[in-house]
Amino acid sequence: MPRIRGASIEEHHELVWADLAEAVRQLLLERGYDEITMGHIAARAGLARNTLYNYAADKPALIRALTERASRPMRERVAAIAAQPATPAADRLARIVEAVLEASTDQALQPMFRPGSGPLVAEVPKGPDNPFTAVVSEVENVVREGITRGEFRDVGDVALTVELLSGAMRAGAEHIGREATAYAATVRSAQELILACLAPVQGRT
Incomplete structure (x- = not known):
């Protein structure tokens, strides 16, 4: 079972979303959007790729969710x-x-x-x-x-x-x-x- 960060599941999810937002930001500074994969995002955020899919089914869905939250x-x-x-x-x-x-x-x-x-x-x-x-x-x-x-x-x-x-x-x-x-x-x-x-x-x- 993945290690839970924060005092609750909700806090853990907020921390992961913050890591995902920062990962996407950093990757966009390095390469074009089309060149970024879910694997790149997971690695930069320190997540297992299968864990990332618990947050979004694909890259467009992830971007939509990040933008809505931010x-x-x-x-x-x-x-x-x-x-x-x-x-x-x-x-x-x-x-x-x-x-x-x-x-x-x-x-x-x-x-x-x-x-x-x-x-x-x-x-x-x-x-x-x-x-x-x-x-x-x-x-x-x-x-x-x-x-x-x-x-x-x-x-x-x-x-x-x-x-x-x-x-x-x-x-x-x-x-x-x-x-x-x-x-x-x-x-x-x-x-x-x-x-x-x-x-x-x-x-x-």
């Missing part, structure tokens, strides 16, 4: 920020931008934001099972509230606008991944750019 704190933080109707929409949106870019520095999530991580991103499911879908939904709600209150201009298609603005967020995350010292400046620039795109046009009501 993104929970960000999703909870974004939801808490969005659920503050007394706070101006622009302030909430600026804080959401910061929350997402801060999450991009998390070692477990950072591979998702690395340049050239297309194959890795492709493993994350589309639709409601995507861990970032909840974040997008919260942003759309904040933008709609801002439009209703006259804080933002009427952009027409809110979903499309948020999708386009999310490109700026990803670009910011990739920049931070390349230059960690540029974190604060990148957050400010992303906030300014996104809020400028939503600002009311002068002279129009």
Whole structure:
């Protein structure tokens, strides 16, 4: 029977998931996603390969599970920020931008934001099972509230606008991944750019 780490089975599983996240991160720094096998991940995490299959049936399933787990704190933080109707929409949106870019520095999530991580991103499911879908939904709600209150201009298609603005967020995350010292400046620039795109046009009501 494998040795149990931690004070309980639950704590043991959390420690293993943390090891798996770090193993994937390290391997992605060394080789392309397609070159990484479940055997590589198990070896780097210090697990027997058959033990790894207790956590995920294959590599795509493992990536989905790791991303979902790692993104929970960000999703909870974004939801808490969005659920503050007394706070101006622009302030909430600026804080959401910061929350997402801060999450991009998390070692477990950072591979998702690395340049050239297309194959890795492709493993994350589309639709409601995507861990970032909840974040997008919260942003759309904040933008709609801002439009209703006259804080933002009427952009027409809110979903499309948020999708386009999310490109700026990803670009910011990739920049931070390349230059960690540029974190604060990148957050400010992303906030300014996104809020400028939503600002009311002068002279129009």
